Amino acid sequence: xxxxxxLPHERRTTxxxxxxxPFRHDGHEEQRALQDVTFRVEPGExxxxxxxxxxxxxxLLKIIAGIYRQDTGTVKVNGLLSPFIELGVGFNPExxxxxxxxxxxxxxxxxxxxxxxxFDDIVAFSELERxxxxxxxxxxxxxxxxxxxxxxxxxxxxxxxxxEVLAVGDAAFQEKCFASFDRFRALxxxxxxxxxxLGVVQRFADRAVLLIGGEMRALGAPDDVTExxxxxxxxxxx
Numbered sequence: 001x002x003x004x005x006x007l008p009h010e011r012r013t014t015x016x017x018x019x020x021x022p023f024r025h026d027g028h029e030e031q032r033a034l035q036d037v038t039f040r041v042e043p044g045e046x047x048x049x050x051x052x053x054x055x056x057x058x059x060l061l062k063i064i065a066g067i068y069r070q071d072t073g074t075v076k077v078n079g080l081l082s083p084f085i086e087l088g089v090g091f092n093p094e095x096x097x098x099x100x101x102x103x104x105x106x107x108x109x110x111x112x113x114x115x116x117x118x119f120d121d122i123v124a125f126s127e128l129e130r131x132x133x134x135x136x137x138x139x140x141x142x143x144x145x146x147x148x149x150x151x152x153x154x155x156x157x158x159x160x161x162x163x164e165v166l167a168v169g170d171a172a173f174q175e176k177c178f179a180s181f182d183r184f185r186a187l188x189x190x191x192x193x194x195x196x197x198l199g200v201v202q203r204f205a206d207r208a209v210l211l212i213g214g215e216m217r218a219l220g221a222p223d224d225v226t227e228x229x230x231x232x233x234x235x236x237x238x
Contacts, residue, residue, distance in 0.1 A: 001073030003034040003059055003214075033059045034070075034214045043079075043158075044188040046181070048205035048222060050195065050229055056214040057194045061085055061161050064192065079158025079190070082108060084149060084165060093137035097128055097147055100136055104148070108155045118154045125176070126150035146173060153180055159190040166195070178204070198226040 007029050034056045041047045049057050062068045063075055065083040090104045101122055105115045123129055126146040136144070145165060152160070166177055181204050184191060195201060201208050201222050208225040210218040210232075218228045 001034060001037050001063070001070045001075060002032070003056070003063060003068065003070050005031045005033055007031050032214050034063075034211075036073075037211070037214075037216055038073075039209055039216070039219055041159075041190060041192060042206075043190055044185070045206045046185060046191045046193070046204050048193050048195065048201035048208035048225075049211065050198065050201055050208060050226065051211035051217075052233065054213075055211040057211055058085070058163055060211070061163055061192065061194050065161055077159065080109070080156065081159050081161060082152050082155040082157035083161040084152040085161060085163045086165070091136055091144070091148070093139075094135060096135055097132045097139070100147070101151060104151050105154065108151065110155060122147075122150045122154055125153070127173075142170060142173070149177060153184075157189065159192065160184065162191065162193045162195075164195055198229065201226055 037056075037060065049060065051057050059068060061083075062085060063070050064077065065081060065085060066077075067083075067085070090107050091100050092103065095103070101119060102115055105118075105122075106112075110118070123132055126143075126149075128143060128146055131139070131143065136147075139147070148165070166174060178200075181191065191204075193200070193205070205222040207220060208218075208222045209216055210225050210229050212232060217232070218225045
């Protein structure tokens with residue numbers, strides 16, 4: 001599977017510019033985000049995706065989630081997805097946490113009855129009981145994370161997609177999320193995690209893939225893949 005973005009060199013943003021330069025064509029350059037990426041994630045597998053910034057990790061996750069469409073290749077998803085990709089997506093900062101739980105949960109596929117049954121669990125997991133009727137615009141990024149993750153894991157998903165968002169949480173909440181990873185594994189759920197934290201990959205992942213410049217450089221056991229990444233990132237690497 002491959003994905004290319006087209007980046008404009010110059011953009012006309014006003015009607016006046018179109019009238020003054022009617023025959024000018026805006027140029028663009030191509031940015032290859034992913035090139036011939038091929039792998040399969042098995043049911044119930046914890047799969048890590050690592051690589052430097054700009055390597056295509058988040059783009060890959062968004063293609064799996066259906067947010068982006070690949071240019072070539074095929075992506076097959078067997079099961080219900082719960083994407084946790086960008087912090088705050090689907091939230092309305094002008095509404096309270098209570099209202100956002102209802103709206104975001106509905107967007108993720110929970111019925112009104114399911115939301116009612118799971119509401120207290122969402123609030124308890126997020127540890128935001130004191131702030132449940134406060135508007136989200138007053139929340140910190142860590143509070144956003146707590147709320148978003150608490151909602152995402154209440155969906156009856158088969159596959160959980162996680163981007164680097166866990167990095168903004170404090171240590172105690174990260175451990176709480178890690179405990180949920182163990183619970184999901186016991187339930188046979190599939191987790192695909194994009195992260196810069198190699199320790200998390202080594203601790204939880206069954207397999208991992210290394211992306212560099214949009215290309216797969218390694219696929220296999222977490223220790224082997226993280227070792228190749230560390231060799232690439234080392235200032236002594238040649």
